[in-house]
Structure formats: C-alpha cells, structure tokens
Amino acid sequence: MKRFRWQNIYLALVFLVLYIPIFYLIFYSFSQGHNMNHFSGFTWAHYQELFQDQRMIEIVLDTLLVALLSSLLATIIGLLGALVIHRVKKPMWKNTLLSLNNILMVSPDVIIGASFLIFFTFLGFKLGFGSVLLSHIAFSIPIVVLMVLPKLNEMNTSLVDAARDLGATQPQVFSRVVLPYIAPGIFAGFFMAFTYSLDDFAVTFFVTGNGFETLAVEIYARARQGISLEINALSALMFLFSLVLVAGYYVLNQYNSSKKGRKRRMEANHNR
Amino acid sequence: MAEPIITFQHVYKRYDDTVALGDIDFELEQGKFYTLLGPSGCGKTTILRILAGFTEASEGKVTFKGQQINRVPANQRQINTVFQDYALFPHLNVFDNVAFGLTLKRTPKKDIKRRVLEALKSVRLAGYEDREISELSGGQQQRVAIARAIVNEPQVLLLDEPLSALDAKLRTAMQVELRQLQRRLGITFLFVTHDQGEALAMSDEIFVMSDGKILQQGSPVDIYDEPINHFVADFIGESNIVKGRMVADYQVQFVGKQFECSDAGIPAHEPIEVVLRPEDLVLTDVAKGKLTVVVDTQVFRGNLYEILSHDADGNQWLIHAVHKAKVGQEVGIYFEPEDIHVMRFGESEEEFDARLEQYEGDD
Numbered sequence: 001m002k003r004f005r006w007q008n009i010y011l012a013l014v015f016l017v018l019y020i021p022i023f024y025l026i027f028y029s030f031s032q033g034h035n036m037n038h039f040s041g042f043t044w045a046h047y048q049e050l051f052q053d054q055r056m057i058e059i060v061l062d063t064l065l066v067a068l069l070s071s072l073l074a075t076i077i078g079l080l081g082a083l084v085i086h087r088v089k090k091p092m093w094k095n096t097l098l099s100l101n102n103i104l105m106v107s108p109d110v111i112i113g114a115s116f117l118i119f120f121t122f123l124g125f126k127l128g129f130g131s132v133l134l135s136h137i138a139f140s141i142p143i144v145v146l147m148v149l150p151k152l153n154e155m156n157t158s159l160v161d162a163a164r165d166l167g168a169t170q171p172q173v174f175s176r177v178v179l180p181y182i183a184p185g186i187f188a189g190f191f192m193a194f195t196y197s198l199d200d201f202a203v204t205f206f207v208t209g210n211g212f213e214t215l216a217v218e219i220y221a222r223a224r225q226g227i228s229l230e231i232n233a234l235s236a237l238m239f240l241f242s243l244v245l246v247a248g249y250y251v252l253n254q255y256n257s258s259k260k261g262r263k264r265r266m267e268a269n270h271n272r
Numbered sequence: 273m274a275e276p277i278i279t280f281q282h283v284y285k286r287y288d289d290t291v292a293l294g295d296i297d298f299e300l301e302q303g304k305f306y307t308l309l310g311p312s313g314c315g316k317t318t319i320l321r322i323l324a325g326f327t328e329a330s331e332g333k334v335t336f337k338g339q340q341i342n343r344v345p346a347n348q349r350q351i352n353t354v355f356q357d358y359a360l361f362p363h364l365n366v367f368d369n370v371a372f373g374l375t376l377k378r379t380p381k382k383d384i385k386r387r388v389l390e391a392l393k394s395v396r397l398a399g400y401e402d403r404e405i406s407e408l409s410g411g412q413q414q415r416v417a418i419a420r421a422i423v424n425e426p427q428v429l430l431l432d433e434p435l436s437a438l439d440a441k442l443r444t445a446m447q448v449e450l451r452q453l454q455r456r457l458g459i460t461f462l463f464v465t466h467d468q469g470e471a472l473a474m475s476d477e478i479f480v481m482s483d484g485k486i487l488q489q490g491s492p493v494d495i496y497d498e499p500i501n502h503f504v505a506d507f508i509g510e511s512n513i514v515k516g517r518m519v520a521d522y523q524v525q526f527v528g529k530q531f532e533c534s535d536a537g538i539p540a541h542e543p544i545e546v547v548l549r550p551e552d553l554v555l556t557d558v559a560k561g562k563l564t565v566v567v568d569t570q571v572f573r574g575n576l577y578e579i580l581s582h583d584a585d586g587n588q589w590l591i592h593a594v595h596k597a598k599v600g601q602e603v604g605i606y607f608e609p610e611d612i613h614v615m616r617f618g619e620s621e622e623e624f625d626a627r628l629e630q631y632e633g634d635d
Contacts, residue, residue: 161326162359164346166373166424176372180363 022239029232036229046233053230056218063198063215066129070136071193077137078144078193079186085145086152098149104142112139113206120207127209135207136197143196144189151185152178191249275338277302277427277460278323283332285318285484292318293484296332300428300462305454307463307471310481311507316464318484320430323462324353337427352421353430357437358413360405366392366416367401373424391423392416394453411442418453428460435470447473468508472496480504488621496549500624501615505547512548514587516614517541521631524614527563527585535614536631545615550590552611555579555597561604565589567597 024036032041050056085101088094104112116135117127125131155178163177201216208217215238222231276299285293293315300306308316321327322334325346334342341349352373360369370388379387392398395415405413414434421429431450435443451474454461465471471478472492480488480495480503488500499505505513516526521536526546538544558564565581572578579591581603589605597603619627 156357156359158355158357158359159361161324161346162353162355162361163372164326165324165351165353166420167347167376168372169347172376177361180361 022235025232026236026239029229029236031229034229036232046229047237050230050233050237056230056234059213059215059218062129062212066133066136066214067194067197070133070140070197071190074137074140074193075144075186075190078141078189079148081141082145082148082152085149101142101145104139105146109139109200109202110206113203116203117206127207128212131207131209132204132212132214135203136200139200139203140193140196143192144186147189147192148182148185151182155181195245276300277337278462279333279335280319281333281335283319283322283329283334285315285322285327286330291484293322293329296484296486298479298486298489300460302427302460303458304476305451305461305463305474307465307475307478308481309465309468309471309478309507311466314481315484316466316481317432320353320432320462320464323428324351324430325349350427351430352424352426352428353432354414354417354421354434356433358417358434360413360416360420362405364405365401366397366403366405366408369405369416370401370420370423372420387423388419391419394422394456395419396449410437411446414438414446418450422453422457422459426459428462429454429457431461431463433465434463435465436467443470450474472508480507482507486621488624498613498628499547499615500619500621501617502545505545505613505615510550510590510592512550512553512587512589514546514548516544516546518544518614522609524612527583527587529562531562531612532609533612533614534610535612537627538614538616543617545617547613547615548589548607548611550578550592551576552607553589553591553593554606555591555593555595556604556606558602558604561606563589563605565603565605567599567601567603570597570599572596 028036028039029046030042030044031039032043032045033039081101085094085097088097113135116131116138119125120127120131159177159181160173163173168176199216200214201220204214205217205220208214213221215234219231219234222228278300280296280298283293283296284291296315296319308319310316318327322329325341325344325348329342333340336344336349336351361372364372367388370391371384374384374387389398389401392401395418397412397415397419400408400412400416405416408416414437417434435446435450438446447470450461450463463471463474472495475492478490478492478495479486482503488495488504490498495504496508499508499511502513505511514526516524518538518540519525519530520540521538522533524531524533524535524544524546563583565583567579567581569580570577577593577596579593579597581589581591583589591605616624
C-alpha cells in the first residue's frame with residue numbers, strides 16, 4: 001500500500017510541474033496590470049481586448065483553416081500512401097518506403113522549414129497561404145501514414161478474401177470492408193495532423209511570407225515585442241479549446257465502445 | 273454417372289521454385305460431401321483457394337458445370353467459402369454479416385431479411401441477428417460463418433479447416449451438424465482438414481493428400497481398410513506396419529511366418545508392406561495366437577486398453593484390447609486373414625484399383 005502512495009505523489013508532482021506554467025499564464029490573463037510580476041485585481045479586460053483585435057481573430061481563423069485543409073488533404077494522400085506501402089510485397093522495398101516516411105517524421109522542423117523555403121523560392125512560388133498549406137500537408141502525410149498502416153497490417157487478409165468470395169468487386173471490398181476496418185486509424189491520423197498543423201511554428205515561420213500569419217508565428221512576434229496580457233488571454237482560450245477537444249475525443253471513444261453494449265441491452269429490454 | 277460439378281484436370285501450382293500442387297486430377301459430383309485430408313503444407317488449402325478463385329492454377333484446367341473457370345474472378349463464382357478463422361466482418365453485426373452477399377446482389381430488403389433469418393435458423397442461431405461478432409463464442413462465430421456462406425445458395429461450399437479452433441466436444445457436435453446440414457441443403461461440400469477422425473466421420477469421399485499430390489481417393493471405409501501405401505495407412509487411424517514378402521496369391525510372409533491373406537495379383541516374392549489395425553488384433557493365449565509378443569506398456573483409454581508390445585524380432589505391435597494384460601507377460605495375438613492388408617511399394621492408385629478389380633473378379 002505504501003509504495004502505491006509514493007507512486008501517486010510522484011505522479012502528482014510531475015503533473016504539477018508540467019501544468020503550473022500554463023496555469024500561471026492563465027491566472028495572469030485575469031490580472032488588471034500589464035505585466036506578470038504581481039496580480040492586481042480581477043478583470044475581463046484582456047479578453048475584451050482580444051475579441052476586439054480584428055487582426056488576431058483573422059489570424060485564428062486562418063490558422064484553423066490551414067489546419068483543417070492541410071489535415072484533410074494529408075489524410076487523403078496519407079491513406080493512399082499507406083495503402084500502396086501495405087500492398088508492396090518485397091520486404092526490402094517496403095522497409096525503404098517506410099524509412100523514407102519515418103525520416104520525415106524525425107527530421108527537425110527547422111530543416112524541413114528551411115528546405116521548403118529554398119524549394120519554394122527556387123520554383124518562384126509566392127510565399128503566403130499557399131506555401132504554408134502545402135508545407136503543412138507535406139509534414140502531415142507521414143503522420144497519417146504512420147497511424148493508418150498498423151490498422152492495415154492488423155487486418156486479416158482473409159477478410160478481403162471473404163468479401164470477394166461473397167461477391168464484392170474490388171471497389172466494394174474497399175468501401176465495405178477495408179475502409180470501415182481502418183477508419184479508427186484514419187480518424188486518429190486526421191486529428192494528429194490537425195493538432196500538428198495547429199501548433200507548428202518552425203516550418204510555418206520559414207515559409208510564411210509577408211501578410212500571412214498563423215497563431216504560433218504571431219504569438220512569437222508579439223512576445224518578442226514584450227509580452228502583452230492579451231497573449232495570456234489567448235493562451236487561456238486555446239488551452240480551453242484543447243481541453244474541449246480532448247474531452248470530445250474521450251466522449252466519442254466512450255460512445256463508440258459502449259454503443260454496442262448499449263444497443264444489446266436496449267434490444268434485450270425491448271424483447272422482454 | 274451424373275455430370276461432375278467440378279473437375280480439376282492436370283492442375284499444377286508453382287510458387288517460384290517450389291511446387292505446391294503437382295498434377296491434381298479429380299472430379300466432384302453434385303450433392304456429395306468431399307474431404308481433402310492431409311498434413312499441413314500438403315497443398316489441400318491451395319486446391320481450395322484455386323477453386324474459390326483467390327489464386328490461379330499455374331497449369332491445367334478447372335471446370336465448374338462443364339465450363340472452364342480458371343480466370344473467373346472469385347466474386348463471380350457460385351462457390352462460397354467458410355474460412356479457418358471465420359473472417360467475419362468485425363464492424364458488422366450478425367445480421368449484416370450474413371446479409372453481406374445478398375446486399376451486394378441488390379436483393380430486395382424483404383427477401384434479404386427472410387433469407388438471413390432462415391440461414392441463421394438452419395445453423396441454430398435464430399434470435400442472434402442483432403449480436404455483435406465480438407459477443408459470440410467460437411462455436412457461434414463458426415456457425416455465423418456457415419450461415420453467411422449458405423445464404424447465397426452456392427452450388428459448392430468450401431470449408432477450410434473450420435472446426436480446428438473449437439474444443440473437442442464442440443467439434444464432434446459440429447461434425448454431426450455439418451453433415452446434417454449438407455444432406456438438407458443437398459449441395460456439394462468440399463471440406464479441408466488434417467484431422468483424419470473428422471474426415472472419416474463426415475465424408476462421402478476422401479482425398480488423401482501429401483506433398484501436393486492426391487495419394488488415394490475413396491470412401492472412408494475403403495481408405496481405412498485398404499490404404500494404398502505406408503503414408504496413407506499411417507496417416508489414417510493407427511496401424512501396425514511391417515515389411516514382408518508375397519509368397520503366392522492369398523499367401524503372405526512376414527515376421528518369419530507365412531499367413532493366409534485376402535490379397536492377390538502381386539508377383540510372388542515381391543517385397544511388400546503389411547498393415548494390421550490395432551483393433552483387429554485379439555489378445556489370446558500363446559498357444560492359440562498367430563504371433564507371440566511381450567507386453568511393454570499398457571494405457572487405459574476408457575473404452576479400451578492401448579497395449580504396446582514387441583515380438584521376438586523387435587517389431588512393435590499396437591493392440592487395442594477390451595481386456596487388460598499384464599506388463600511383461602507373454603501373450604498371443606490372433607487375427608483373421610482379411611485383417612491383413614498388403615501394400616505394394618510405389619503402386620499408383622490406378623494400378624491398385626485395377627489389381628483390386630482383377631482379383632475380386634476372380635472370386
């Protein structure tokens with residue numbers, strides 16, 4: 001029993017250390033002062049300021065748009081990529097493709113960002129929304145591949161045989177058997193890509209030109225000019241937003257896993 | 273004889289350098305229960321996969337109702353399969369799993385419902401249609417897999433070791449059920465197994481396979497009583513196999529003695545092998561026995577005693593006896609002439625059949 005309690009204390013400490021800076025930031029978003037040296041009374045002023053900041057709202061919307069579009073497109077491309085890699089029979093080719101995919105995952109964002117910048121300027125591509133979107137799609141694809149591939153590997157090939165045996169054409173096999181089976185992997189890949197895009201700083205910093213900003217880049221720019229408590233308010237809202245996302249994901253999972261059980265119970269009651 | 277529903281004509285299957293199937297040649301008749309029996313890796317599943325359309329034969333002709341179907345894709349064949357791991361779709365419930373084939377054919381909803389419920393009823397799963405696959409036991413999943421296949425009213429049902437994942441008691445029950453189902457539906461079953469007991473219990477006809485070849489084809493009784501060679505005799509049931517020599521027609525010599533037997537048509541002095549089934553050997557006094565052996569071990573199996581013994585030449589003899597013996601005791605073994613089955617070395621099935629016909633015609 002005693003050892004168990006020590007474990008709990010350790011866990012609590014770790015989480016405390018991780019979360020204190022965030023809560024510190026949020027705490028001061030309600031402070032009347034203009035710095036984080038001491039708390040000088042409660043106010044919503046920074047939030048009001050934030051919501052009147054037209055530029056900031058635009059940037060938030062742009063960031064969400066880039067995240068949504070890039071993760072959507074990356075999911076489609078990544079899914080196709082995973083299907084192709086899965087189909088490769090020769091182990092050597094398969095491993096080569098997988099390694100190429102993984103290298104993109106582990107290589108530093110700075111290098112990816114710099115290389116994209118060189119690439120875009122070489123092609124004469126105008127930096128801005130397009131270049132940010134393209135680079136976000138590019139670094140999201142390996143994530144999707146990595147989330148979908150295990151699902152494909154896990155799927156028994158006899159499921160495909162069975163579907164064909166029962167009369168399914170190749171497209172029907174895909175839409176009725178393969179796709180539903182790997183759907184959890186696709187959703188996970190989409191969410192991962194979405195969050196990666198939302199909080200990417202390094203790559204975006206390189207490829208964004210004048211006139212287009214994402215949240216991370218903007219916060220960085222403002223923080224350099226000296227922290228404004230508006231940033232604290234924004235951080236608090238973003239923290240809340242991610243809390244809602246996590247909670248939503250959790251609820252969705254719970255719903256999915258209990259749906260079957262609940263359906264059964266309802267049937268049983270109905271039959272009684 | 274009715275027109276065969278399926279034929280394999282000189283079918284070969286090669287993977288790179290290895291030959292999975294060599295010159296497979298057989299015919300299946302409408303409405304019979306066939307079994308492909310052999311150890312794992314003998315090519316029996318490959319035959320099934322060629323028939324279902326999952327792989328193509330490298331050479332040879334496969335026909336269905338007289339039509340060559342080598343290149344007909346799996347989804348256009350009137351053949352359905354029950355897979356070893358059942359291959360039920362985990363995202364669909366029992367009803368939707370069974371209805372899968374029918375919905376693809378755009379069958380009207382009302383017909384689908386009626387036929388699915390009928391199919392579930394015929395595998396004794398009525399009332400399970402709303403269950404999820406993960407909620408079912410192995411035996412129930414197995415029956416869903418069968419229902420999913422038979423609901424499409426196939427002409428031929430292929431079963432790939434469908435009972436191997438079940439426990440012994442359920443397996444025996446399912447054997448009886450499958451056999452009854454086949455009789456009721458009147459369609460051709462091709463069952464693949466490595467379990468000789470299963471094959472003997474269910475089949476009209478058994479194909480014994482080894483190393484990509486069919487060694488012997490026949491009814492369970494034929495194959496059990498008259499195995500063509502050492503492999504078949506050893507694989508089907510338990511047996512005592514000793515080397516011997518043909519003396520003349522109906523006279524065979526082994527373990528240094530001459531015995532009367534029921535085999536003929538073999539040249540005199542040809543070396544042969546003799547099979548004696550353990551249940552045909554009767555324990556008796558040394559004086560009355562045709563052979564004298566010493567009991568080595570004795571295991572009680574419930575319905576019989578399994579006695580392992582050896583003779584003066586060191587040959588092992590397995591005996592299934594109703595009464596027990598004493599370990600170390602000298603006993604006699606008695607058997608009838610027809611209990612002896614003589615096997616020639618390297619005799620093909622055609623030669624074997626021809627010889628059988630020839631000397632049985634003499635009687």
